[in-house]
Amino acid sequence: MMASKRRGTIYIGVTSDLASRDWEHWSRANPKSFTARTNARYLVWYEEHEIMTDAIQREKSLKRWYRDWKIELIEKTNPQWHPINPDTGEFMYDGDWS
Numbered sequence: 438m439m440a441s442k443r444r445g446t447i448y449i450g451v452t453s454d455l456a457s458r459d460w461e462h463w464s465r466a467n468p469k470s471f472t473a474r475t476n477a478r479y480l481v482w483y484e485e486h487e488i489m490t491d492a493i494q495r496e497k498s499l500k501r502w503y504r505d506w507k508i509e510l511i512e513k514t515n516p517q518w519h520p521i522n523p524d525t526g527e528f529m530y531d532g533d534w535s
Contacts, residue, residue, distance in 0.1 A: 459523040
């Protein structure tokens with residue numbers, strides 16, 4: 438999940454290359470995309486799947502969730518909504534969004 442800020446706009450997507458996809462969102466490679474228009478460029482939550490069809494099914498499921506459920510899912514592991522380094526999975530401090 439990408440976010441514009443803490444509890445801001447949330448984007449859910451699926452990819453086979455998280456680091457490259459993160460960079461595309463961060464750099465606004467497609468200026469007309471949803472993430473570019475809403476500034477949802479911070480990776481705040483992700484999960485890995487061995488099989489792409491499982492990842493796609495999970496993405497579709499998460500997109501149907503209520504916003505509050507998505508926020509709860511993010512805050513279970515990332516309560517401050519710190520950006521996550523897609524290569525290491527570690528939090529990157531980017532200031533306090535509260």
